[in-house]
Amino acid sequence: MEINLKTLLFVYNPKSGRGVIGAHLAEVIKAFESAGYIPTIYRTRTAHDLPYIAEHFAPLYDHVVCAGGDGTLNGLISGLMNVKPEDRPTVGFIPTGSTNDTRNSYKLPLNIARAAGIAVNGVPFETDIGKLNDRHFVYVAAFGELSAVSAFTPQSAKNMFGYGAYLTGGIKALLKMRTQYVKVTYDDGKTVEGDYFLGMATNAMSVGGIAGILGNSVDLQDGLHELMLFKKPADLIQFNEEIAAAFNPNIDAGGLITRLKSNHMIFESEEELQWVVDGEDAGKCKRAEIVNFNRAVRIMCGPNIKQ
Numbered sequence: 001m002e003i004n005l006k007t008l009l010f011v012y013n014p015k016s017g018r019g020v021i022g023a024h025l026a027e028v029i030k031a032f033e034s035a036g037y038i039p040t041i042y043r044t045r046t047a048h049d050l051p052y053i054a055e056h057f058a059p060l061y062d063h064v065v066c067a068g069g070d071g072t073l074n075g076l077i078s079g080l081m082n083v084k085p086e087d088r089p090t091v092g093f094i095p096t097g098s099t100n101d102t103r104n105s106y107k108l109p110l111n112i113a114r115a116a117g118i119a120v121n122g123v124p125f126e127t128d129i130g131k132l133n134d135r136h137f138v139y140v141a142a143f144g145e146l147s148a149v150s151a152f153t154p155q156s157a158k159n160m161f162g163y164g165a166y167l168t169g170g171i172k173a174l175l176k177m178r179t180q181y182v183k184v185t186y187d188d189g190k191t192v193e194g195d196y197f198l199g200m201a202t203n204a205m206s207v208g209g210i211a212g213i214l215g216n217s218v219d220l221q222d223g224l225h226e227l228m229l230f231k232k233p234a235d236l237i238q239f240n241e242e243i244a245a246a247f248n249p250n251i252d253a254g255g256l257i258t259r260l261k262s263n264h265m266i267f268e269s270e271e272e273l274q275w276v277v278d279g280e281d282a283g284k285c286k287r288a289e290i291v292n293f294n295r296a297v298r299i300m301c302g303p304n305i306k307q
Contacts (some may be wrong), residue, residue, distance in 0.1 A: 004036065005036060005037070005038050006036055006037050006038070006062040006063065007037065007038055007040070007060075007061045007062050007063075008032055008037035008038065008039045008040070008061055008062065008064070008065060008120070009039075009040050009042065009053075009057060009058055009060075009061040009063075009064045009065070009089075010028070010029075010032065010039045010040065010041045010042070010064075010065045010066075010067070011041075011042045011043075011044060011050060011053060011054075011064070011065070011066045011067075011072075011076065012025075012041075012042075012043060012044065012066065012067035012068060012072075012094075013044050013050075013066075013067065013068030013069065013071075013072040013096075014043055014044070016067070016068035016069045016072060016096045016097050020096050020112070021067045021068075021094070021096050021112065024112040024113065024116075025041075027112070027113045027116065028067070028094065028112065028113070028116040029041075031113065031116035031117045031119070031120060032116070032120055035117075035120040035121055037062070037063065037120060040061070044068075044072070044075075047071070047075065050066070050072065050075030050076055050079065051075050051076075051078045051079035051082075052079060053079065054075070054076045054077075054078070054079025054080050054083075055079035055080070055082045055083055056079075058076075058079065058080060058083070058088075058089055059087045059088065059089060061089055062089060063089050063090055063092065063120065064089045064090075064091055064092070065091070065092035065093070065094065065116075065119045065120070066091070066092075066093060066094070067093075067095075067096055067112075068094075068095075068096055068097060069095070069096065069097020069098065069279075070097055070101055070102050070138070070139070070278045070279050071097070071278060071279055071280050072097070073091075073093050073102055073138055073278075074136070074137060074138055074277065074280065076091065077091070077129060077136060077138050077297055078135070078136040080297060081129060081131075081136045081293070081296065081297075085296065088296075088297060088298075090124055090298040090299070090300060091297060091298065091299045091300065092116075092118070092119025092120055092122070092299075092300045093106065093108060093115075093119060093299060093300070094108075094112060094115045094116055094119055095108055095110070095115060096112065101139050101140070101204050101205075101206045102138055102139055102204070104204075104205050104206040105139060105203075105204045105205040105206070105220060106125065106127075106299055106301040106302065106305060107301050107302030107303070107304045107305045108301070108302055109302065118300055118301070118302055119300050120300065121300075122300035122301050122302060122303075123300065123301045123302070123303060123305050124298045124299075124300060124301075125220075125221075125298065125299050125300070125301040125305050126221060126295035126296075126297070126298050127203070127220050127221065127295065127296070127297055127298075127299050128203050128220060128222070128223060128224075128225075128292050128293060128295060128296065129203075129292075129293045129297055130201065130203060130225055130290060130291065130293070131290065131291045131293065132275060132277055132282060132288055132289070132290050133285065133288055133289060135277050135282050136277075137277035137278045138203070138278055139202060139203055139204035139207070139278060140200055140201070140202045140203075140204060140207050140276075140277065140278060140279075141200070141201045141202075141275060141276070141277045141282070141288075141290055142198070142199065142200035142201070142207075142275070142276050142277075143182075143198070143199050143267070143273040143274060143275050143276075143288075144180075144197050144198035144199060144230075144274070177197045177232055178197060179195040179196055179197045179231070179232045180195065180196065180197075180269055180270070180271055180273060181193070181194070181195050181269060181270050182194070182195075182196050182199065182229070182267055182268070182269045182273070183267070183269070184199075184227070184229070184265055184266070184267055184268075185265070185266040185268070186227075186260065186262035186264065186265045186266070187262050187264070188264075192229070192258055192260065194231060194258075195231060195232065196229045196230055196231055196232075197230055197231070197232045198228075198229075198230040199227070199228065199229045199230065199267070200227070200228055201225040201226070201227045201265060201290050202218075202225060202226050202227075202228075203218075203220055203225055203226070203292070204218070204220075205218060205220075217249075219306075220306075221294070221295055222261075222294075223263050223292050223294035223295075224261040224262060224263050224292060225261065225262060225263070225265070225290060225292050226259070226260075226261055227258075227259065227260050227261070227262065228246075228257060228258070228259055229257070230242065230246075230256065230257055231255070231256045231257070233256060238253075238254070238256065241253050241254065241256070242256045242257060245257050262292075263291070263292040263294070264289075264290070264291055264292070265289070265290045266287070266288070266290075267287065267288040267289075267290070268286065268287050269286050269287075270286070271286070272284035272285055272286050273285065273286070273288065275288060
């Protein structure tokens, strides 16, 4: 009898989400084997080994699955983006992190066993991937003090408190909001400029665990990033107006929020901007270029994903 077996590389972050994946490894591997895969398992050791593994070893397999938070998925995708498009395997993702914006975008369940099933039997979905200078990102590249909250909140606090840790950091950041002058050039010459305390280019349904802030017109496959730029409110009334407008694009915030879509943006500032990609520190620079790679990677998604 001929048995048609496929190969699968499974990479997991043992520290993500208080290490919950460790207690579920048996059922995860069972899901892979039930789908006809022979899994090879790799336990990440540092934050830097995953891109290398993805670039040099993942293309040797029929399928690759990672388990961890948004940063883990970022490491895997970053490595795959250095592989020829035709050689990139389809990606499965088992979310075990504290926020998991990508879980929301790709309709993945919290239950690890169910997520493992979707990782090998889900809907193949071609998603856009972004690049900030030399750093790839799956769902967000952001600058400003608030954007740094997730990057600089201690991992222990993320694991213990989840989104509450982000919220506490966000309140502290609001108390010392600082704006910086930024000029954005997009769509071959159009510009927008001003003093902003936060800016984010996204390809996601939620950011920081908050759904709805990006509006209802997000398309993960349209080759465009959604950009939101936030000016500092003058008082509490303007602050409340800005918050309301952030969650409803139809509300006029008096120019406090700028929204646009583009596949190519250049950010120029007089001072270095602190950037964060997918919740991880991306360094500082005075000039940043963001490019969208349309439908660059296939991710296995839940059945409710919009194609």
